[in-house]
Amino acid sequence: MVEAVLFDVDGTLVDTTFLHAVTWWEAFRQQGHAVAMAEVHRAVGMGSDKLLDQVLPDGRDRGADDAMRDAHTALYAQYWGRLQAFDGAAELLRACKARGKRVVLASSAAEPEMQALRAALDAEDAIDEATSASEVGQSKPAPDLVELALERAGAPAGRAVFVGDTAWDVEAAGRVGVPCVGVLTGGWARGELEAAGAVAVYDDPRALLANLDESPLH
Template identity: 55%
Template sequence: MTKPVTGVLFDVDGTLVDSVYLHAVAWWHAFRQFGHDVETARIHRAIGMGSDKILDHLLGPDHDTAEDDALRAAHSSLYAVHWTALRPLAGARALLYTCAARGLRNVLATSASRPELEALLRCLDADSVISTVTSADDASESKPAPDIVEVALRRSGLSAEEVVFVGDSIWDVKAAGALSIPCIGLTTGGVSIAELLDHGAAAVYEDPQDLLDNLDEALTTAFRVALTTG
């Protein structure tokens, strides 16, 4: 029997913080440093995967992996330049505080590395209303594998039947769907409403503010989806 929604799992990059395109540019420069000409549009569509997946996805599973660690380090260094400029997306902080005020537990489940996550947390400045935080360092595989979501559930003490996931990429939708968790999509990562819905999002909103303005509707829709699929 499906339980009422008592927790919200949030992706962070592109969902709560405006960082997707900074990641895309950082990866583009990193690839160029190592002689790979990868179109920014392809990189953008892969953002949301962890660094353990993105290189195979963009360079092919048969690429020479000898430079993978150096490539990832280059991306991290290039992205770190922008950490002080990171900003929460419209309504992100208010959404977290409102969810907490309603008795919902806010859980962050992100493919960001721990150092990146710390920068994102400083940007959000909402530690008092975040109950559980996980990063790529806590899981053996990143999104679209559900590992990080499983870790988030285990650490928070919540079950898949009582949570919704909020994310901005198809990788978020896939990771949540692997555990039959309804996913609310946001278009803040540059993915269209149609594509998020096509990959299984229960509902899609423009940004955290739009979700906040329609929170009752969103949770009702997610709960209805959970009842249908549970």
């Protein structure tokens, strides 16, 4: 029996993936790095440390990394008041809660950003716990975030399910033995998530909600 459902937030519950891609692209451009938007998109879902290493040259001046992170934060913050949850996202959280599951938001967002995401979700009555970037040593695809979410949920790996939108989510969950259900809202293809190890893939939170009692979350 599943006791806890751990949810990635960016790109899974709230429509932010491409906002992150655009604002990272601009942050890179400000420091003289020309990075294709598609390449940036593929790295969204990692923490900023791993994202920078994924898309920028190895021999770059790492002294500019903090400036790029700060630029991304400032650019992305302009959207905080306009963030939109995906259709069915809040209802999905409430349906899990109503079925007796512990609901944990497993996000690597910084705390101020996390507050904006939770405001967009507007489902505080369904959320038991949440994580933030400052609480883990390494970001996805490292398993630290999933381990912390499991601890907050008070559930063993075999009685939890992770819901995410990227291969980085699937990998992080798999490293601690938590099955991952994928959604297509972050722009990854169904086949890519399945190849990464997702146990099931749904179009979006609404589709997962409609099939909740037949899904791995049940």
